[in-house]
Amino acid sequence: MHRGRPRPIAAVACLGLLLTSCSSGEEETSAAAASPGPALAFVSRPDLVAPDLGIDARGPARAPRSLVFLGPKSEGAPLTGVLIVDDAGEPVWIQPTDGRAYDVRVQELRGEPVLTWWRGESPVVGLGAGEFVLVDESYAEIGTVTTGGDLDPGQADFHEGRLTADGTMLLTAYVKREHDLGPVGGPEDGWVWDGVLQEVDVATGEVVFEWSALDHVPLEQTRSELPDDGGTEEEPFDWFHVNSVAEDADGSLLVSARNTWAVYDLDRATGAVEWTLGGEASDFDLGAEFAWQHDAERQADGTLTLFDNQSEPDIGPTSRGLRLALDEQAMTATVVTEYLPPDPDRLAGSQGSFQQLPDGTVFIGWGSRPFYSEFAADGTLLTDVALGAGDNYRAERAPWTGAPSSPPDAVLADGAVHVSWNGATEVASWRLVSGDDEESAVAGDPVRRTGFETAIPVDGDPAYVTVEALDADGRVLGSTVPSD
Template sequence: MVFPNAFLRLFYWIVVLCSTVTFAQQNQALPTSNATAPTSVFFSRPELTPPILNVTISDSNSSGHAPGYVFIAPYQALQSGPYIYDKQGNLIWDGWGASGPSNAHNFHVCNWQGQPHLCFSSENQLLGYGRGQAVILDSNYKTIQSVQIGAGQTQADMHEFQLTDNGTALMTAYDLLPWDLSAQGITSGIGYITSGVFQEINVTSGEVLFSWSSIDHVPISSSYVKPNSTDTSGNGLSVATPYDYFHINAIDKSTTTGNYLVSSRHTSTLYYISSSDGSIIWRLTSSSLSNFTLTNFNFSFQHDGRLISENSTHITLSIFDNASDGYNQTSSYSSGKFIAIDLLAGTATLTSSVSFPDSIVEGGLLVGSQGNTQLLSNSNIFNGWGPYAWATEHDSSGTHVVWAANFAQGVTMNYRAFSFDGWNSTPADSPAMWAYAKTADGSYPLYVYVSWNGATEVASWSFYGSMVAPNKAGYPNTVGDTAQVVLLGSVDKTGFETMFESPEMYPYVLAQAVDGKGTALRNSTWIQAFVPSEALTGACGNTSCNAAMQ
């Protein structure tokens, strides 16, 4: 929305300190400001300060960006949490607080019991991994299910939470183990490692249907990351700093064979795991350990391995090729890659690749952690850029950028970003509203500000006024015994918060949400318009008052 005065904007955008936790480091005080992490402010919901989604490229033609919303979960932000935006940059849902005091990661639309839901991991972050649980929200943004790792393992990690077509969940965990690390030069005593674990879990019962641990199948010598060599490697000397030799970061399940695709950042390898006994059927890596010859590409430190298609002779998959862990690199830029594996010929061929728009950053971005590549239903390619708080969309050819947006710079990060069409919500909560008039005598207009957090079906707002305090919420024909409810007017919805100007002053107002067919959806409660006292009037304008300055 457009702010009526600069002082109010400045008040909410004063520099703040976010004490939070990074993927790499705990308990570090991280400064954010309006310069590095600009936020929105709303009269109707003043407690919310969501990141501004700054859309820099938008092509909405038939061959342009896909329809739908953008799903992100920035952390190390002023208000870390899950958020939904439209592709014009308008906030749809502010989920700050939905993950409790923890960070939210991997926020996406998931299918649960035949209906679209929202899924994410709610995590306390440690040294490159997390401890927490997975959460499923319904279309009212209410938590209906939480999912935990089982079989005596530690809490769930943030890297993966995905629901399968069979209603099970795929989840990761980092299992802390005492270990002999003398081969890694640690001989002063017993060391500690984390083993990359994934499980398939019955969501409702919590039964563990399949469990796999990297240390049972992948030796520590396979790692390209040595103890105490990166910000997430750990030194292996204590339970607080275990050596993360594997760093599991993605799981996918084949709908054809039932086998699993596992991505390991620190071995720079994709593993295809048997669902019957957990054995490694094949490896895809740029080293000599690969079961396939990479004909025209390489990759390293990848994230987000996904199975696209599969039959008895060929597999197509995608990865986000980081090409760097922040300390070592195999390319000057990161990219989303699509790879065709010929199981008979033993070859892997790059079929397409997308990188960060050169028009924004010449030469692309080299992303040392996080990131994802999503193939959309119209064959467009959507990418999240991890520690660089950007999301981009390319057309199906991978050559034309049809959408790009950022929401912070500096310390704010976002593990994965997604685009989904078909998310619809009429929340159980009521619309929120704030009304203002400079004086009570009607010599100035009445301004009403209304929003409905998470609502997707609102096309317009109707506003009603009353001269007498109502005795109940809702929209009756009359209020009390004598006061007649007056329709003040209607306006189209504009962004998250809509402003309405009434030339007539009514001390009590109500807003009604209306859909595109003219059907009333939900009413706000009746509120009393704010009118400043005589002492405050000098600090107020026609549409609002200045914020008090310290």
């Protein structure tokens, strides 16, 4: 094996700036096929816009339990950034970002909830170089996590940024290396993207564990074909394509590699591959083949779940969520449940996620297809939600209490106060306080919050008007004076 010094991903440029000429297998919505999706606009926040979600509810109505976290992006998406919505599809927090946001989710750090997402650059389609952002419940940035050790800072890929109970984060990185491509019909002096995993201490930035796919997985296990002009320093061969890392129940690590169609169980001390599920060298007899998969995790009941893309190129008729029972004595993997979309040909050529919720339901993000869905434990579809345009890397449902430090926003227009509070989750109603002046102003009846923005009629032309945000118990959370 010949390996040279790692080259940072940011040093690679696509010739002619044609992203499709340097595809790594994570294709995204093309500009030619995209059209602007339906969008919501707001009087109180004319600087913000959000997708107008289409909700197809199949199951019985349920009480709201949590929020949905998204990172809409790509051509046609009304918003590029971080988006939190409620069960009705109404925005809760809209955060435009300069670049695309990936892997938006709620996690826990040192016993406190944090919201995390990736930011950075994607000089090659399907790969990223950047860092993970951590914000608290006021949406204040409290830290960032990125690569370290032998890798330059700022090389964290967008596929995974998972916090652990030990105060570390599991990161992935794509590192360009020289490598013999003879086993896949290429030159001996070829180049590949190595799939690298790092576990980084959040507080210190110290790398406490590092793993390289090239050191542990034979190149010939790839299911990707070496392009005629690939495998060069300018266009390295993306043979592995790591896209998720999660802790297994015994403390080992589960690594999903899209381009080998496999999930690997890693010894956390040595990095040795304990077993391989799927692909050319599976240690398990499979009850069903998965392909180009994402987001492999072990669940509390012992099953292993993943998002089975089955596409890019197409293998099966549709993408799906998949739950497998692993017998590590008999070395068999059998299908327990599959989670199918309402349309029979929803093939996601990239991205996608599978989340097991505490109440037994399953939450699926469809990646490059702009949808997310919720299923009963037995695979029955409960809700299917359309983003309208663009795509979304992962979708997650989680509890979250947002308390922004900035005040609400309000605008007086057309005989009403239009009020919103971006990111505030505890507002149940709004109340106008009006009169000739502040001393004589009288509070009106509370008006139920109707969504991201609520319009409150104003009687007459009072000289003084302020609007208060109230929680479910009637306590004042914040207030603001409307602008004209």
